Amino acid sequence: MTAPDSGSLPTTHDAAALQAAWYPRWDANGVFAPDPARAGAEPFVIVMPPPNVTAVLHVGHGLNNTVQDVLIRWRRMAGDDALWVPGTDHAGIATQNVVEKQLVAEGLTRFDLGREPFVARVAEFVDKTGGAILEQLKAIGASADWTRTAYTFSPALSTAVREAFVRLHEDGLVYRGKRVIHWCPRCGTSLSDEEAEFTDTAGSLYHLRYPLADDPSQGITVATTRPETMLGDVAVAVHPEDDRYRALVGRALALPLTGVRIPVVADAYTDPAFGSGAVKITPAHDANDFEVGKRHGLAMPVVLDAEGVVREGEDAAGRVPAALAGLDRFAARAAIVEQLRAAGALVKVEPHPHSVRHCYRCDTVVEPRLSNQWFVHMRPLADKALAALRGGQLRILPERWEAVYVNWLEGIRDWNISRQIWWGHRVPVWYCEAPGCGQAPVVSRTDVAACPACGGAVRQDADVLDTWFSSWLWPFSTLGWPDAGHADLRRYYPGDVLVTAPEILFFWVSRMVMAGCWFLGETPYHTVYLHGTVRDMQHRKMSKSLGNGIDPLDVVRQYGADALRWTMVAGLGLGVDVMLDPTDLDKSFAPGRNFCTKLWNIGRFLLSRVGAEPVTPVAALPAEALTAADAWILTRLDEAIRECDAALGPARPAVDRTWTEAERGRGLRLSEYAEAARRFVWNELADWYLESVKPRLAADGADREVARAVLAHAFDGALRLLHPIVPFITEALWQQLPGTTAGTFLAQAPWPAPRAEPVGDGAPFALAQEAVVAIRQLRAEYGVPAGSWVEGVLVAPAALVAALTAQLPMVAALARTRLLVAEAAPGGAAAQALLRDGVEVVIPLAGMVDVEKERARLSGELADLERHLAALEGRLANEKFVAKAPPALVEAERAKAAEWRVRCGQLATKLAALDA
């Protein structure tokens, strides 16, 4: 630990050095882990949205984790037992895809390796390269408890996954069923509804004519966007009330190309207004058709295989002409359309923009496909999650997302949790291999080696679970669940805030709430904070494929982690997107860079003046020793603290983990918090107090000590307020403050509180500020060189002369104007004077009046004032206003009008004097 020595601060702010100096010290001194000494404190828990284990840090992670770090540092300082649990996600499909790509480069597929070796290879890859992102998070200052780093595929979390699956099965909510699901032919697996994302596509609508089997002169025209599926058609459906087709219901049609006979059925699913009002039914390759097929007991021939290739699958014998077999689905579409055209069955093709589902991992067009999958029946879980929001155990900020959450949960559909990939948690179900044994599938928390009935061989279900099936347990699986007695689980569950982006509200956020409510009976957090997305100047989301990304580590290298953090937090209105220009980092990160430089300079100068000797605590200073400036800055600090507290809001519901209506929408306004702290340290402490206090610090004596004490105190407060946002600079500066004890950290220092019994107020100094501003304006107006001293007379009403006189040296120094103070009867003899907003009057600086300029200025000002006065008088003459407006307001308006009338008189007199 370096001894406090302000002389040791380098003149320029070296962000890299600060980061290298402080992060390891925090880590080594246990700043990030919960403090055993805080066992009696309230826990405050955030679980980190686990990045994919193979991910590299992008600016979205940067934003997300900065927000979390700001919150956790804030609560840590506020005295909570703060815990931020970090970790990574094994990211089933995504990670498998990465390794499969490597294999492709080697000319191999996963099937060449086989399941076990492939999984081993992925695990090895993850071991070697995975989790790098967590190291990168340290570079931006993330103060997570790294001793608790978790991984969704660790043995401990695998136990949790099995427990969850088995428990849901016991609850009757897990089932296996044959359904049409979203299938990614490239990944070779099913996807959940959420994983199959819509993309607007300029498709075509093909109108096909299906003739009656026994009377080809008649027929029905159907419309489809996927003509290749016609091979799997088993019916044509028309609306029961549709008179056009009523006579045809029950008749047989001959499928073109193959001649397969299919019936016309009546089903209300059909919309008579769409297309021809008749729809072809392909139960194996369309979820709706599947429902129709079930209703009518139709066959469900599969004509596309797992790779999306046309092929006779289950129930499809004789349905695929040899010429088409083996064609990829898109090649098949073209071929079939051609053949239909040749056969005269293609009525027309029209452009048809529509939404087509794509795989969220590889962007391949999803193929609906009939297959056996595992599902979770979500209704009962969703009901609990809805109740939690409605009951106030959960809130979502910004609140408008609550409606989206409710809407989704109300319409919840069963969750397809099985995936036909290899990288992930195996479905914990075993089947007896012995023919005729009759043993039902065994769902088990532990591996099953032999059939419990016949003792014969068993095989485990080949599927793995959706990666989100482990993620949704994250808030408690990371804390020791399912071990109900685990110390972490008991102490830190439920947690507090979840910080994430709206994109995964359904994927993850809602499901965590459901899991928490279902398995533990409590929501995993009381607040969901949804931040915006980082976008470029064209408002496009930053992405690798667009090449418009920003590498946070680049920013850290160029401007420092603090500058990165400041820029993001200061621009982070609640739920508002953050716009950054990837082509101009200098401009994008100017706010953070400038602020950090300024803060450093403030600290460097202030510390050099305060020196290293101990200072008197502010509370111990005699009230009468405080100057107007001292009283003012202490008042401003109190106010800044209040503003920061108000912006950050309640850390948790006050009572019973339940939000009241009054609390619900409050807090987490990070940009407001940043602005309040910035204004204090820059516009108040540096621009005014520090400037005003320079002469006092240069002199010797008791007043110097008072100034030192107040300065140190105010800066200490500022550093505490700012630390959560810019931890490195604030820590480095704070360590140099005379009051700092060696071995303590700002990161663990108490969050400031406003004084309980303020001494003095800010009014007298505010008066001096007005005088200074007025003089500066005059100087600028008359082009007085900034460095030169001039003389002037400050004129003020008698009541204020005393207050101003005491501050005259300070005002003079700040305005570089030697001043006399003179008394004037309000509105009277000082008619010559230039008035500015109220009380103080500054006589034009001797000999510097430019008559023309002054006349123009005065008449302009007079015209403005007269206009405003007329409006104000009009309002006061309005009887309704006087009758209905609050009396206090009316009084204030009257006073204002009187003041303005006087002002107008003064200006007019002055103009006249000028002309004379």
Next chain:
RNA sequence: GGGCGAAUAGCUCAGCUGGUCAGAGCACCUGUCUUACACACAGGACGUCGGGGGUUCGAAUCCCUCUUCGCCCACCA
């Protein structure tokens, strides 16, 4: 097709429950290397708060409508 949100200074946005609310940052203009800071300081200019109605003594702030964007959901074959 439903639902939600946004339109305020050149840009990105604050302005919560109607009465100093017309603001901040960046950009811009004019001075200044005033011995902490030119990534700064001082002073300035800039908006009839998307259009149109309405409620009210009074609206950027509430209601209706139009226009333009954005987001979410949805089984338009």
